[in-house]
Amino acid sequence: MTTLRFGFSPCPNDTFAFHALVHGLVEAPFQIEPVLLDIEELNRRAHTGELELTKLSFGALAGVGDRYRLLGSGAALGFGCGPLVVAREPIDLARAAAGPIAVPGLQTTAVLLLRRFAPALGELVELRYDRILGAVERGEVKAGLIIHESRFTYAEHGLVRICDLGELWEEETGLPVPLAGICARSDLDAATCAAAAQAIRASVEYAFAHPEASRDYVRANAQELSEDVRRAHIELYVNDSSIDLGETGLRAIESLLHATRASR
Numbered sequence: 001m002t003t004l005r006f007g008f009s010p011c012p013n014d015t016f017a018f019h020a021l022v023h024g025l026v027e028a029p030f031q032i033e034p035v036l037l038d039i040e041e042l043n044r045r046a047h048t049g050e051l052e053l054t055k056l057s058f059g060a061l062a063g064v065g066d067r068y069r070l071l072g073s074g075a076a077l078g079f080g081c082g083p084l085v086v087a088r089e090p091i092d093l094a095r096a097a098a099g100p101i102a103v104p105g106l107q108t109t110a111v112l113l114l115r116r117f118a119p120a121l122g123e124l125v126e127l128r129y130d131r132i133l134g135a136v137e138r139g140e141v142k143a144g145l146i147i148h149e150s151r152f153t154y155a156e157h158g159l160v161r162i163c164d165l166g167e168l169w170e171e172e173t174g175l176p177v178p179l180a181g182i183c184a185r186s187d188l189d190a191a192t193c194a195a196a197a198q199a200i201r202a203s204v205e206y207a208f209a210h211p212e213a214s215r216d217y218v219r220a221n222a223q224e225l226s227e228d229v230r231r232a233h234i235e236l237y238v239n240d241s242s243i244d245l246g247e248t249g250l251r252a253i254e255s256l257l258h259a260t261r262a263s264r
Helices: 012-022 039-046 058-064 093-097 109-117 129-137 150-157 165-173 190-209 215-221 227-237 246-263
Strands: 003-008 031-036 053-057 068-070 076-078 084-087 101-103 124-126 143-146 160-164 177-185
Touching: 003 012, 003 039, 012 031, 012 190, 012 215, 012 227, 039 053, 039 058, 053 058, 058 068, 058 109, 058 177, 058 246, 076 227, 076 246, 084 093, 084 129, 084 150, 093 160, 101 109, 101 129, 109 143, 109 165, 109 177, 129 143, 129 150, 143 150, 150 227, 160 165, 165 177, 177 190, 177 246, 215 227
Parallel strands: 003 031, 003 053, 101 124, 101 143
Antiparallel strands: 053 177, 068 177, 076 177, 084 143, 084 160
16 A cells, blocks of 8 residues: 655644544545654745645745645634734834744745735744744744744743734635645645545544544643643634635635735
């Protein structure tokens, strides 16, 4: 049986959604070799087409050219889940964006949204997403652009929210915030791509039907998080759009990619 390498993040939403696929609990005409990496590392590796299946920031999708095609299942988008800008004290977005501001990777959707709503950016300091809160807390940067579970824990670091870029996006477009999707390498045949999309969809549906089945897998890959934070993270980022992007999801992605093209 063919083995496909599948890159996704160790964050609770991904390990929850893809647990069933990784552990053979849903049917697929191939085996999965999971490759768990930070989203920006996955964005970088997509430029060389290293993985057959990979999670990819929508902000990075345009930059990989024809190497990958978007699948209709497994995506992370929704309302109330956008990146946050945080700082040690209340300042406006323009001052925060003047930098230095820590960001979770230049190819992330978070940075694309930051450029959209604060075009006069100053110094961007790339850090792995889970190191940003500490850098802001220690005063190494003026502000931080945070994603994933950091939106639930920034107050524990004595930080304040400056702006929710997701709220700005939603107010401007009326569409969900498109964060990341699952893509198949373009050299995979149509039948394999269709089977991958169906298997990923089945995995998400299994996760919803059996929410406790992935508990140990989720905890093992997010050891620093409390049960409450893991649960909140999953509930925020895994939703109906993760099963099927649908027409609204596709419109949201196209709107974001249009912004990407316009900024180049």
